[in-house]
Amino acid sequence: MEKRSTVPLADLAAAHRENAAALEGAALEALRSGRYILGPEVAAFETELASYVGVGHAVGVASGSDALLLALQALDLPPASKVVTTPFTFFATVSCIVRLGHRPVFVDIDPASFNLDVGRAGETAADPEVRAVIGVDLYGDPLDYDALRVAVGRSDVKIIEDAAQSFGSELRGRKAGSLADAAAFSFFPAKNLGAAGDGGAVATDDPELADRVRILRVHGARPKYRHHVVGYNSRLDPLQAAMLRVKLRRIEEDVRRRRRIAERYVPLAEVAELPRPSSDHRHSYNYFVISVPRRDELAAHLNEKGVGNALYYPEPLHLQPCFTDLGYGEGDFPEAEAACGRVIALPMYPQLTEADQDYVIETILGFYR
Structure with missing residues (x-):
């Protein structure tokens, strides 16, 4: 590609x-x-x-x-x-x-x-x-x-x-x-x-x-x-x-567009865990974040292919140096620590075109094939 x-x-x-x-x-x-x-x-x-x-x-x-x-x-x-x-x-x-x-x-x-x-x-x-x-x-x-x-x-x-x-x-x-x-x-x-x-x-x-x-x-x-x-x-x-x-005045339309974009990311379920909001939650997708294996390798691949991405968040707060006095250590919150090693945010904004989104999806699927 x-x-x-x-x-x-x-x-x-x-x-x-x-x-x-x-x-x-x-x-x-x-x-x-x-x-x-x-x-x-x-x-x-x-x-x-x-x-x-x-x-x-x-x-x-x-x-x-x-x-x-x-x-x-x-x-x-x-x-x-x-x-x-x-x-x-x-x-x-x-x-x-x-x-x-x-x-x-x-x-x-x-x-x-x-x-x-x-x-x-x-x-x-x-x-x-x-x-x-x-x-x-x-x-x-x-x-x-x-x-x-x-x-x-x-x-x-x-x-x-x-x-x-x-x-x-x-x-x-x-x-x-x-x-x-x-x-x-x-x-x-x-x-x-x-x-x-x-x-x-x-x-x-x-x-x-x-x-x-x-x-x-x-x-x-x-x-x-x-x-x-x-x-x-x-x-x-x-x-x-x-x-x-x-x-x-435009926020409702912008949220609807974000939600449509989130639906178009469904093909990534083949290789990633996608957001799964409960039926009584309306997710507004400020960020579209997936959970994947080999996350850091994927991020490097996306950077090489020109696909914007970000890590929200790469290190949990209980392990931050400024909070050492709270007495927490590695392993205290395993789910949060695991998430920090797997999550990655993908392009998400109301103006994202289908062609650009298709490229993002194809780039990710291609990485795992």
Whole structure:
């Protein structure tokens, strides 16, 4: 098979070209407004975001990482609380726990979904020092938060949904971001709802929690120069909010396109384990991740053939050098460790053509034949 021009993992320029006039018009209007910090554009986006997700409140912040940090701080947990989460996720899921002086307690994953093992999380949450759980909707498949609440069985344990990868996903008809006490969204450019830079939001039905996040994002001040807590400079920019409002109007169609692309990857089941979301989950496929033998060799082959790919994630968090003081070691979470050696993300974006996708599929099948 001849090498062809690169099929990227994601194509942000193609996404922009498809909606350039509306995006550039919104950005220009925001620039001409002279309102560059919070203001009506951010407020309008927050209202539209909350309506789409199906929650009472959405608060724009500077990034998905900050959304996790501010949401967790706004829960106002007792000092040095234990927080249960997964070791198979992006770093920010766990760094927010440590930054606030709490202690991460890892639980292994369900190998079928790569999400937190709900039963094990419930057993771990029996420890009275556990005061929160952070679930992750990995790759776009929402964790079953209904089952998690039942497994935890404690009203004093708060649950945060890390929805950084699941914008547009659903669990039993409810949107990702509405499934826990609070949720954190990322608008990193490659996300399903992506900005032209960093951005994030906290979503919740709890008005008091939302208000604490609003105060935290402006240095803990209300009114200005009257500081109730030590907060942050973490505000969503109006320029980003303006473009996100445009993209939000197209998100349902973009998710449908992603789901059609995922269906077209079915021939890879011959050589790989494909995502298997439950029938009551709507997977939004922020990433299309397969599990394969000889993963590193396949990645090198794809690179040689011009096929974009990425490893989400090559090393579990319990083995990261900065978390050695937590006392975990190799073999503690075998499912997460095994996944790190087998998963690989393939090209996934709404503008991916059938011809390019066929090339990706043929390149992978050819490698294993």
